[in-house]
Amino acid sequence: MTEEAILRALFQSALVAALPDGKFGGRLPPPPAPGGRTIVLGAGKASARMAGAFEAAWPHPCEGLLVTRYGHGAPTRSIEVVEAAHPVPDEAGMAAAERILKLARSAGPNDLVIALISGGASSLLTLPAPGLTLRDKQEVNRALLKSGAPIGEMNVVRKALSAIKGGRLAAASSPARVVTYLISDVPGDDPGVIGSGPTIPEAARPEAALAILRAYGIAVPAHVEAAIRANVIPADVPAPEIQMLATPKMALDAAADKAREFGLTPLVLGDAIEGEAREVAKAMAGIARSTAEHGVPVAPPCVLLSGGETTVTVRGKGRGGRNAEFLLALALAVGGRSGISAIACDTDGIDGSEDNAGAWFDAGLLAEARGRGVDLAAALASNDAYTAFAALSRLVVTGPTLTNVNDFRAILLRRV
Template identity: 70%
Template sequence: MPPEPLSDRDILLGLFDAALAAALPEGKFRDRLPAPPKGRTIVIGAGKASARMARAFEEEWGRPCEGLIVTRYGHGCETRHIEIVEAAHPVPDQAGLDAARRILELARGAGPDDLVVCLMSGGASALLTLPAEGLSLADKQALNAALLKSGAPIGVMNRVRKSVSAIKGGRLAAAIAPARAVTYLISDVPGDDPAAIGSGPTIPEASDPEAVLALMRTWGIEVTAKLEGVIRANTVSGDAIAGQEVHMIATPLMALKAAEAKARDFGLTPLILGDAIEGEAREAAIVFAGIANSVASHGLPAAAPCVLLSGGETTVTVRGKGRGGRSVEFLLALAVALKGRPGVCAVSCDTDGVDGTEDNAGAWFDSGLLEAAAGLGLKPEDFLANNDGYSFFAALDRLVITGPTLTNVNDFRAILVR
C-alpha cells in the first residue's frame, strides 16, 4: 500500500527540523581550524549556542584546551576541558557579570604564543555583561528591560548595549592582543553582520555616542544624565587588530536552504522570501498573509502546492499582559489576517527553542484553527491585543515545544499553501 500522505503538521515540523539540523555546530569547524599554537589554546565565548559550539570544537580540535563559556540557564552541555557556566537571558544577572569578568581576565592573560578561540552566538549581549565604568549591574538590567519593551530592532538594541559595555564592540579583542584570536560565529541577526552578533565582543567598531543617544531617544528609552555621561566616555577607535580571524559557521540562510531542500523532498515548490525580515511581528504577518492569499488565488509569486520560507528577527511592542514571544505573536496575527482560508497553514518558531521567555519554540496552525477556537469560545483578536499568543495556541494544542536546541539562527517561518 502507498504510504499515508503527510499531514500539514508533519510537513511544517519537518521543515523546522531540517532548518534546525543545518544550524547545529557539529561538523562546522573541520575545515576552519587554525594552526596549533606553541602555547595554550584558550576557548572563551558566550551565547545560547556557545556550550554546544564548545563541545563541537573540542571534538574537532582533538588537542588540549582550556577556557570558559557562558550560556543561558538550561542551555549548557557536557564538555571535557572547557568550563560551562549558565546565566540569565534576556535580562542579565550576577552570574553573567561574574562570568564576563573571568572571560576578560582569561583574554588579558593570553600571551603571544597562545591561541584564543572565541565562540559567539545570539544571546551573548545579555550573557556577557560587564558594565562600563560608572554603571552597575542594576543599571544594565534596567536598560536591557527598557530595550526589550521598546520594540526596537536587534541592531538598535545591540548598538546601545555596546555603548555601555566594557567588553563588547571589540573591547574583548583588544584585551586578547597580542595573542592570536579566531572567532567562530553562529548568526542570529538580519544580514549576518559579525559586529552585531552578541554585540561583537571581538569585532572592532568605532564608537559614535551621538548616534547611540539619538537611537535611544527615537525608541523612547530614557537617557539619564548618568547614562549619557557613560556613553560619551566609553569610546573605542575601532581599529583592526592584527592576527585575528572571523568565521561564520551557521546562519539563518543556511537553515532556510535546508528547509528549501526538505520542501522539495515533500513535493512542494519552496520560495525563500528573505532571511532578514524585521519589523513588528503582527505587521509582518499582514504582509505574509497577503502573499499567501496571492499564491492561493493567482499562483503568484509561486503556484501551489508551495511553501513560503523566511527568517530574521521581528519584534513585539508589548502593550498587554499576556504570555508569548514574537513567534506566536506573528502566527496569531497571521491566522487572524488569513481568516481561516482553506489550504493555508503555517509554523513560526525561534530556533533556540525558546519563544520569548516561555517553554515553547513557537506554534503552528492549520486552516481549521479559527473554527476550533470559536468552538472553545476563544477570540483570537482579544489574545492578540493582550500579546497572549502562548495561551491561545496552548488552549488549542498547537504549541511547538523542543526544549533548548543549543543553537540560534533566530526566527523560522514556513507558510504552506496547498
C-alpha cells in the same frame, strides 16, 4: 502527511542545519607556538554546543570559559560552561564576563584565543562599562525589550554600555592571535552585530546609542549618559579572523531541500526580514492569498519560507513571544482559508520568555477557537498569543535546541 507533520519536519531540518556539529573541519587554525595555550572564550545560546564541537575537532589541549543561557549547557571536556540569565542579564552573567575578560587579558603573544559567539551573547556577556552598575544595564535592557527596537539598534546601545562587547574582548586578548567562530542570529549576518561583536573592533558610537534611546522614549540618568560617552575603545585593535558556522540562510536552504522531498515547491522570501510581528504577518498573508488564488509568486503545492527577527511593541499584559504573535496575526489575516497552514518558531527553542519555540496553525484554527470560546483577536490585542495557542494545543515545544539562527517561518499551501 498532515500539515502539522510537514511543518514540524521543515522546522527540524532547519535546526539540524544550524547546529555546529562537524562544522569545524577544514576551518581550524594552526596550533599555537610551542609553549602557547589555546584559550577558548565564548558566549551565547549555542556556545556550549559550539565548544563541544570544537573540542571534538581540535587535536590539541585547550582550556577556557564560556557563558550560555540557563538550561542551554552541553557536555564539554576541558572548557568550563557557566549558565546565566537571558534576555535580562544577572549577577551570574556579570561574574562570568569578568572571568572571561580576565582570561583574555592573560593571553600572551604565543597563545591562540578561540572565540565562540552566538545569539544571546549580548545579554549573557554582561559587564558594565566604568561608571555603570548591573542594575543600570538591566533597566535599559528591559526598556529596550519592550520598545519594539530592532536587534541592530539594541546592540548599538548594549555595546555602548559594555566593558567587553564591541571589540573590547579582542582588545583584552591582544597580542594573542584571535580566531572567531560565529553562529548568526541577525539579519545580514554582520559579525559586529552578532552578540554585539565582542571580538569585532569598531569605533565607539556614543551619540548613536543615545539617539536610539531618545527615539524610543527611554530616559536614562545623567551618570549613564556620561558613562556611555566615556566608554571608548583603543584604535589599534587588529581585526580577528572570522569563520561563520551557521546562518539563517543555511537553515532556510535545508528546509527548502526537505520541502522538495515532500513534493513542495519552496520559495525563500528572505532570511533577514524585520519589522513589527503583526505587520510582517499582514504582508505574509497577502503573499499567501496571492499564491493560493493566482499561483503568484509560486503555484501550490508550495511552501513560503522566511527568516529574520521581528519585534513586538508590548502593549498588553499577556504571554507570548514574537513568533507566536506573528503566527496569530497571520492566522487572523488568512481567515481560516482552506489549504493554508503555517509554523513560526525561534530556532533557539525559546520564543521570548516562554517555554515554547513557537506555534503552528491549520485551516481549522479559527473554527476551533470559536467552538472553545477562545477570542483570538482579543489575545492578539493583549499580546497573549501563547495562551491562545496553548488552549488550542498548537504550541511547538522543543526545549533548548543549543543553536540560534533566529526565527523560522514556513507557510504551507496545498491545492484545494
